[in-house]
Amino acid sequence: MRTLAILAAFAGFACPGSARPPASPLDDDDRPAPTPRLDSAGVVTRWLDRRADPCTDFYRYACGGFADGAEIPRDRRTWSATEVVVAANEELMRGVLEQAATRPGDPLGAYYTACMDEVAIEKAGLAPIQPLLDTVASVRDARTAMHAVVALHAAAVFPLFGIGPQQDAADATQMIAALDQGGLGLAERAYYLDDKGSLPRTRQRYLAHVERMFALLGEPQAKAAAQEVLRIETALAKLHQDPVVRRDPRAMYHRIDVRGLERIAPAFPWREYFSRLGVASTAVTVNDPAYYAGVAKLLATEPAWALQQYFTWTVLRATASTLGKPWVDEAHTIVRDLAGELQVPPRWRRCVARTDADLGDLLGRSYVEKRFSPEAKPVTVALVTYVLGAMRSELATLWWMDDATRGAARDKLDRVTYLVGYPEHWRSYDFPIGHDFARNVQAATRFELARQLAKIGKPVDRGEWQMTAQTVNAYYDPLLNEFALPAGLLQPPLFDPSYHPAANFGSTGAGTIGHEITHGFDDEGSQYDGSGNLRDWWTPATQKNFSDASRCIVDQYSRYEVVPGLYLDGKLTAGENIADAGGVTIAHAAYRAYKAEHPVEAAVDGVTDEQLFFLSYAQSWCAKLTDDLSETMAHGSPHAPPRYRVEGVLANQPAFAAAFGCAAPAKPCTVW
Ligand SMILES: [Zn+2]
Numbered sequence: 001m002r003t004l005a006i007l008a009a010f011a012g013f014a015c016p017g018s019a020r021p022p023a024s025p026l027d028d029d030d031r032p033a034p035t036p037r038l039d040s041a042g043v044v045t046r047w048l049d050r051r052a053d054p055c056t057d058f059y060r061y062a063c064g065g066f067a068d069g070a071e072i073p074r075d076r077r078t079w080s081a082t083e084v085v086v087a088a089n090e091e092l093m094r095g096v097l098e099q100a101a102t103r104p105g106d107p108l109g110a111y112y113t114a115c116m117d118e119v120a121i122e123k124a125g126l127a128p129i130q131p132l133l134d135t136v137a138s139v140r141d142a143r144t145a146m147h148a149v150v151a152l153h154a155a156a157v158f159p160l161f162g163i164g165p166q167q168d169a170a171d172a173t174q175m176i177a178a179l180d181q182g183g184l185g186l187a188e189r190a191y192y193l194d195d196k197g198s199l200p201r202t203r204q205r206y207l208a209h210v211e212r213m214f215a216l217l218g219e220p221q222a223k224a225a226a227q228e229v230l231r232i233e234t235a236l237a238k239l240h241q242d243p244v245v246r247r248d249p250r251a252m253y254h255r256i257d258v259r260g261l262e263r264i265a266p267a268f269p270w271r272e273y274f275s276r277l278g279v280a281s282t283a284v285t286v287n288d289p290a291y292y293a294g295v296a297k298l299l300a301t302e303p304a305w306a307l308q309q310y311f312t313w314t315v316l317r318a319t320a321s322t323l324g325k326p327w328v329d330e331a332h333t334i335v336r337d338l339a340g341e342l343q344v345p346p347r348w349r350r351c352v353a354r355t356d357a358d359l360g361d362l363l364g365r366s367y368v369e370k371r372f373s374p375e376a377k378p379v380t381v382a383l384v385t386y387v388l389g390a391m392r393s394e395l396a397t398l399w400w401m402d403d404a405t406r407g408a409a410r411d412k413l414d415r416v417t418y419l420v421g422y423p424e425h426w427r428s429y430d431f432p433i434g435h436d437f438a439r440n441v442q443a444a445t446r447f448e449l450a451r452q453l454a455k456i457g458k459p460v461d462r463g464e465w466q467m468t469a470q471t472v473n474a475y476y477d478p479l480l481n482e483f484a485l486p487a488g489l490l491q492p493p494l495f496d497p498s499y500h501p502a503a504n505f506g507s508t509g510a511g512t513i514g515h516e517i518t519h520g521f522d523d524e525g526s527q528y529d530g531s532g533n534l535r536d537w538w539t540p541a542t543q544k545n546f547s548d549a550s551r552c553i554v555d556q557y558s559r560y561e562v563v564p565g566l567y568l569d570g571k572l573t574a575g576e577n578i579a580d581a582g583g584v585t586i587a588h589a590a591y592r593a594y595k596a597e598h599p600v601e602a603a604v605d606g607v608t609d610e611q612l613f614f615l616s617y618a619q620s621w622c623a624k625l626t627d628d629l630s631e632t633m634a635h636g637s638p639h640a641p642p643r644y645r646v647e648g649v650l651a652n653q654p655a656f657a658a659a660f661g662c663a664a665p666a667k668p669c670t671v672w
Helices: 036-041 058-069 081-100 107-116 118-124 127-137 142-154 199-217 222-239 257-264 270-276 289-301 304-322 325-339 347-358 360-371 376-397 403-414 437-453 501-519 540-558 574-597 609-619 627-636 642-650 654-659
Strands: 078-080 161-168 171-181 284-286 417-421 475-477 482-486 561-563 623-625
Touching (some): 058 609, 058 642, 078 081, 127 142, 127 437, 142 270, 161 289, 199 222, 199 304, 304 325, 347 360, 501 574, 574 642
Antiparallel strands (some): 161 171
């Protein structure tokens, strides 16, 4: 997927029950009294630390109170401004589901109830996944192994690689099949191949975890099985593309069709594969042809027993969360090690997440009714309109674009579309829901796979949302030249229609709309035209100017030490860091344009509107992360940790320095 989710690093489990708002840091006598007007203007006053110097440590100034008062709940990996919204959303969904559970025949209620029924889940044991295990047991040689891969993919379990629909990068009107690398239990190839930081230790823990899962299954040779899994996944990791390479869409697009696959990997039954998955079209792109040649070779040369263990492992890690407590607990050990989430989230929270994932639009209706007021939409649309207008002015004067490129950029900007709040048409779901939780999840997963694959060979549907309305996230899709702002993100303390406009421009305008729209015009966006075709519209001169300008940002962020001894990967994060900078610059200009046309309060409780803008931006990134998560992010995430998304950006912003009376930045990096 080409979706660039700005907050993806924070998505995941959330927990209203154990989630508490950060304790107020303002209890000390020497601190100013709470200023409720400022709070209703969009700044959380108890999150501030006004003793800090905004010029030298603005993150502390904006978020010091948050950091002091917040504890990461044991069943979460972060506690942050975003997580506050996630937690509130979950609480609401829990209420909706518990209500639904009292109505006989309500699919939401039935799904949630089956998920909550731990007694039935324990009693079912491994029966729900036995058919999958039987498929794996049928592997005797290369040929039967390939048939097992076909059968597992048809059941929405994905060893070796994945499949989905994708807009054809060369013809933005059509959906084709896209195969992508996959099949690893750990997130990135680096976990298998690098020795940086704690990676070797993580590998050992992973190996022990896989062994324990096999032991749970009753495998007498659990240790040997785990070693085979790690060996095969390491071989796959060597074939995987590097995450930096994967930011280049051309490195990811190879339209070779089924015939091309048959040439590269002739032994694999591709025709059978596509027909079993119900894909009639032969139009296929792959991330990297060499990967599939490598996969076919692996299937042809690995001993049957080793392949069986690898497939078994793939089944177990796909389904463990739907099985009994020993499985859930063991599956969580790796989340604990990698993300520092110490405890398994309570059952109800996992069931809310599961129902949300599988019946999202049914929940979305209730969510929007309760949490998205009629005023929220026009206020958001105004934010979007002013940010797009500011982008237009920015393009007119941008120093690194030459005039030919500027014209193409303007044309692309004219064609940007956006979705706000919730879909015009709610989806329906058609799969059997019974009392067996694991089977319900399998049915839901297969239904979703079939729905996705049915798009292949058809025209692109531009009105479709790629996230549900209640999702606390946003995206820009360069293939559609479209961005989406779900209602789930447009919530306090990140946004409220009643906030001071400077605050809404600072958080949602900069951190979300501005950031996302910038992606359409940066080095990634430069490769897609206004219709979403993969076509360069930058001249070589513009390209060179941009890459020269980026180097400053790469160097700046490479100097940030994420955890002792581990520095941020300035190159990997450059695209996102530049979008952060662009978001703030453009949203700030948008706010000024708004202000020129609307009366706004010049200051609230002594805080000027300009200060409100930057405070609100910074506070949208207030966060506490475990060291484990910080390190995990540093190894593979294109996003910098929250502190640097504030510090890194504001270090280059003269308007910020002016707002707080600080010295202007000496040698700012200016891309936007
Ligand atoms: Zn981004």
